[in-house]
Amino acid sequence: MIYIGSDHRGFNLKEYLKGYLTAAKIPFKDLGNHKFDPEDDYPDFAFSVAEKVSENLMENLGVMICGSGLGMVVAANKIKNIRAGLVLNEWFAKHGRENDDLNILVLSSDTTDFSMAERILKAFLVTRFINEEKYIRRVDKIEKKEEENFK
Secondary structure (H helix, E strand, O other), X not given: OEEEEEOHHHHHHHHHHHHHHHHOOOOEEEOOOOOOOOOOOHHHHHHHHHHHHHHOOXXXXXXXXXOOOHHHHHHHOOOOOOOEEEOOOHHHHHHHHHHHOOOEEEEEOXXXXXXXXXXXXXXXXXXXXXXXXXXXXXXXXXXXXXXXXXX
């Protein structure tokens, strides 16, 4: 399942990407915001998406959007087992999935137009982690540190 969420600055881009996912018949759940609200707070949506993704790491992915994307990355990575990354183009999406096993795509609505966001999302969804020793070793180190810190 793809879980998607945004604050007010990412709202229009989220709605656009929902249209793409619907047309492509890719199942998703919108975790908000469900209306444009200039007083909402990005951590609320980042935590909601990250928590749902963390429930089933083999099946779930996330997409988050805020103005810069940076706040969503910071908030999402506070949830255990989450590897969220700010993605600026298709190369970052592919690299993040292949090398870092990203499970949440974060977009900046201030710097990413609809067309680029769609290309990024496509790249993110079709790319898989490279299951080779050096990449596994690196992700394992991150997970070990996470275990130490989430006691």
